[in-house]
Amino acid sequence: MAFPSTRMRRLRASPALRGLVRETELRSDRLALPLFVSETVTGRERIEGMPGVERLSISAAVEEAREAAALGLAAVLLFGIPARKDAEGSGAWDEEGAVQLAIAAIKRALPELLVITDVCLCEYTDHGHCGVLRPGSDVPCVDNDATLELLARTAVSHARAGADIVAPSDMMDGRVGAIRAELDSEGYTEVPIMAYAAKFASTFYGPFRDAADCTPEFGDRRAYQMDPANGHEAVREALLDIEEGADMVMVKPALGYGDVIAAVKLATQMPVAAYNVSGEYAMVKAAAAAGYLDERAAVSEILTSMHRAGADIVISYHAKDAARWLSEDRLSPTT
Numbered sequence: 001m002a003f004p005s006t007r008m009r010r011l012r013a014s015p016a017l018r019g020l021v022r023e024t025e026l027r028s029d030r031l032a033l034p035l036f037v038s039e040t041v042t043g044r045e046r047i048e049g050m051p052g053v054e055r056l057s058i059s060a061a062v063e064e065a066r067e068a069a070a071l072g073l074a075a076v077l078l079f080g081i082p083a084r085k086d087a088e089g090s091g092a093w094d095e096e097g098a099v100q101l102a103i104a105a106i107k108r109a110l111p112e113l114l115v116i117t118d119v120c121l122c123e124y125t126d127h128g129h130c131g132v133l134r135p136g137s138d139v140p141c142v143d144n145d146a147t148l149e150l151l152a153r154t155a156v157s158h159a160r161a162g163a164d165i166v167a168p169s170d171m172m173d174g175r176v177g178a179i180r181a182e183l184d185s186e187g188y189t190e191v192p193i194m195a196y197a198a199k200f201a202s203t204f205y206g207p208f209r210d211a212a213d214c215t216p217e218f219g220d221r222r223a224y225q226m227d228p229a230n231g232h233e234a235v236r237e238a239l240l241d242i243e244e245g246a247d248m249v250m251v252k253p254a255l256g257y258g259d260v261i262a263a264v265k266l267a268t269q270m271p272v273a274a275y276n277v278s279g280e281y282a283m284v285k286a287a288a289a290a291g292y293l294d295e296r297a298a299v300s301e302i303l304t305s306m307h308r309a310g311a312d313i314v315i316s317y318h319a320k321d322a323a324r325w326l327s328e329d330r331l332s333p334t335t
């Protein structure tokens, strides 16, 4: 039945009616906050291109985590910035590394807050790639199979330190299976894997690379991260990661990838995470600072769209602000 018997505007007439039929609700307990933990920073250090985000010492990371927990956020996602890098990225599985120490410190202070860890080598390798390089080849090439063992070792070191969830982001083939096998053989059968299943080679990672100091020394990551033009391949990646034992799958970036989030959710019926990445954050911050956008409304719309697309969990640098705004909205139900 069409117009005039059907009038879509009937259910948009008041805040109460709109609230009654709203399909997607932002919730702070579905948001995760990324944190950059550094071995060299004392206190906090601001990050160019990401206003409001800082490199943190371990004690500053605990403070951030405390704030995240108080705001009702689901989790923090830890990235490490080591003092020294080498060809293998051995700092990634250092028991005394920034991430390992931060996990223990955060879990001691806030046992209820979930700690997710990024599992990759690029912050730890001197060449900045996500795996080790194949020796002797003329054109530098990341050696997929030789990298798997190192990633698995890294994931185990995180689990040993107390991580609740490990999240491999390297995009090597077979890494989820390798990590699952190593976690299980070391007794960490209950630690879930959140796989960065569909991680695209995106220009929107720019500010993050400065933050974590992991820009590749040569070439780019297109030989392992996905081509932004491919949606069907993203679904295949997710299905393969699930076959290897992933408990959750992620799509990264998120803002231009709503179709991929929706397709992955539909095809897998698994918990799906979306990563609202640094460049997406920086765009909003820059536009808001210039007076071109209302930051609060923009963030709300962006995060809601990611959930609407099918993401159960959204990882975002806006997470603290969003949680704060959400709690304010609850206090004034007329908005």
Ligand SMILES: [Zn+2]
Residues within 6 Å of the ligand: 120, 121, 122, 123, 129, 130, 169, 170
């Ligand atoms: Zn990486």
